[in-house]
Amino acid sequence: MTTSIAADFSLRQIRYFLAVARLGQVSRASAVLHVTQSAVTVGLRELENTLGQPLFSREAHGMELTMQGRAFLEHALQIDAAVRRARHLEPPSTTGGQLRMAATTTVLGYFLPEHLHQLRTLYPGLEITVEELPRAAIESGLLAGQFDLGLMVTSLVDNPLLSTQVLVRSPRRLWLAAGHRWTGRDAVPLADLAREPLLMLTADEAAESALRYWASHGLSPRVHMRSASIEAIRSLVAYGEGVAIASDMQYRPWSLEGHRVETLAVAEPIPPLTIGLAWAGPAAPAPGLRGALAYFRQRYVDPPQRHRPARR
Numbered sequence: 001m002t003t004s005i006a007a008d009f010s011l012r013q014i015r016y017f018l019a020v021a022r023l024g025q026v027s028r029a030s031a032v033l034h035v036t037q038s039a040v041t042v043g044l045r046e047l048e049n050t051l052g053q054p055l056f057s058r059e060a061h062g063m064e065l066t067m068q069g070r071a072f073l074e075h076a077l078q079i080d081a082a083v084r085r086a087r088h089l090e091p092p093s094t095t096g097g098q099l100r101m102a103a104t105t106t107v108l109g110y111f112l113p114e115h116l117h118q119l120r121t122l123y124p125g126l127e128i129t130v131e132e133l134p135r136a137a138i139e140s141g142l143l144a145g146q147f148d149l150g151l152m153v154t155s156l157v158d159n160p161l162l163s164t165q166v167l168v169r170s171p172r173r174l175w176l177a178a179g180h181r182w183t184g185r186d187a188v189p190l191a192d193l194a195r196e197p198l199l200m201l202t203a204d205e206a207a208e209s210a211l212r213y214w215a216s217h218g219l220s221p222r223v224h225m226r227s228a229s230i231e232a233i234r235s236l237v238a239y240g241e242g243v244a245i246a247s248d249m250q251y252r253p254w255s256l257e258g259h260r261v262e263t264l265a266v267a268e269p270i271p272p273l274t275i276g277l278a279w280a281g282p283a284a285p286a287p288g289l290r291g292a293l294a295y296f297r298q299r300y301v302d303p304p305q306r307h308r309p310a311r312r
Contacts, residue, residue, distance in 0.1 A: 009050045011083060014076050016043040017055065020063050021073055022168060022300070032302070064171070064265065070251060081114065099128045099288035102138040103151040105228065106204040110249050111168070111275055112151060119295060126288050135205065142280045148289045153204050154276035163281035165293070167300040169272040170249035175233075177240040178260035187265040190217050197224035197242035199233050206273075210245060213270055237261055247273035 019029035020040065030037045048055050055069035065073065099119070103112050112130070120128055133141070138150040139159055154164045174188055182188055194214075198221040200207050207226060214221050224242040227233055233244050234252065238259035245266065250273075253261055277296055279289060 009047050010043075011079075013043045013047040013050075014079055016040045017047055017072075017076055018080060020044065020056065021065055021069070021076075024063055024169070024171065026063060059265075065248065067253070067263070070248065071253070077114075081118075097126060097286060097288045099123075099126050099149065099292055100147045101128065101130045101149045101151065101292075102133050102141055102147045103130060104135055104138065104153065104204045105132060106153070106206075106230075106250065106273070107151040107275055108132050109230070115296070115299070119292060122295060123288070123291055126291070128288075139278070142278060145280070148279065148286065149292055150278040151275070152278060153209075153274060154278060155271070155274040156205060156209075157278055161280065162278045164276055164278045165297065165301065166274055166276040167296060168249065168275045170247040170275065171272050172245050172247050172266070172270045173251070173263040174266050175237045175244040175246055175251070175261055175263055177238055178262055180240070180243075180262065182264060183262055185264060187267040189267040190214065190219050193243065193245075193266070194219045194221055196222065198222055199224055199236050199242040199244040200226045201228070201230060201233050201244065201246055202226050203228040203230065206246075209271065213268075217268055231256055234261055235259070245270065249273060249275070 015033065016029065016039075019033055020026055023029050023032065026037050026040050026044075030040045033040065044056065051068075051072065053068040053072070054066050055072055056063045057066055101116075108130070116128065116130065119126070131147070135152045135156055138147065138152055139157065139162060141147040142150050143159070143161055154166055157164050174182075174193065176182060182192075200210060200221070200223050210221070225236070230246065230250050233246065235255040235257060236242060237244050238255035238257065238261050251261075251263060255261060277293070279285065279293070285293065
């Protein structure tokens with residue numbers, strides 16, 4: 001996707017776009033942004049007119065990013081991050097101590113790097129460490145006091161001793177090679193997918209989640225290969241070795257070899273990839289954890305409020 005240097009869009013429109021992309025519905029975005037639904041709708045329409053590209057498709061269940069929208073998302077996130085950095089004119093927090101974090105593979109690869117950088121910028125006196133572990137190991141580490149904060153697929157966390165906060169719900173779609181016979185269809189039923197070679201992602205218990213929604217429809221996939229590597233899945237899809245179901249968070253339009261990967265909706269509802277925080281509660285958190293929770297909540301739970309580092 002290319003855009004003109006002269007393209008004239010506002011930060012307000014960028015904020016609306018990101019909220020709808022993250023939440024999937026204008027109504028939910030307007031509630032989080034504390035503006036009317038019509039304001040969000042008009043802002044998105046103005047942005048699409050300026051860029052000359054449709055950024056969303058309006059579906060019965062909500063707003064879906066188009067291919068152009070997913071390409072623009074990367075630029076919008078960069079703009080938003082730059083604005084946030086420019087607004088941090090207050091002195092960095094003097095909060096010290098440690099923040100011991102643990103994250104699963106998907107979160108560490110596709111979600112955490114930007115936020116780790118922002119946290120270290122906001123809290124230069126805070127020693128932040130990160131360890132990559134499976135969800136079960138993170139939960140055990142949180143309860144044992146080895147970690148302060150975990151980032152993982154929170155829909156799988158059911159331990160009552162842990163507090164959780166959902167940050168992102170990333171829709172899952174069908175990935176297929178450019179030129180696949182299904183290209184151009186609006187959606188593909190799971191019954192059709194059951195006859196196609198399926199490349200199944202296993203990272204962060206994705207396979208277990210997939211088998212549950214297949215079983216809920218009385219179907220079994222024809223699994224061609226299982227892999228914890230999303231890049232392996234992407235490359236094999238691009239070569240036409242099979243299709244995959246994966247989240248928008250993990251989507252990139254090109255494989256490492258430079259081959260195109262397309263996406264389509266699945267006709268039946270598929271649970272999104274739900275990423276969030278987990279920590280041991282309900283005791284009052286230490287300053288480092290308190291600051292991290294405030295940062296993530298400002299970014300994803302209450303974005304209109306300007307973030308200020310937690311007080312000591």
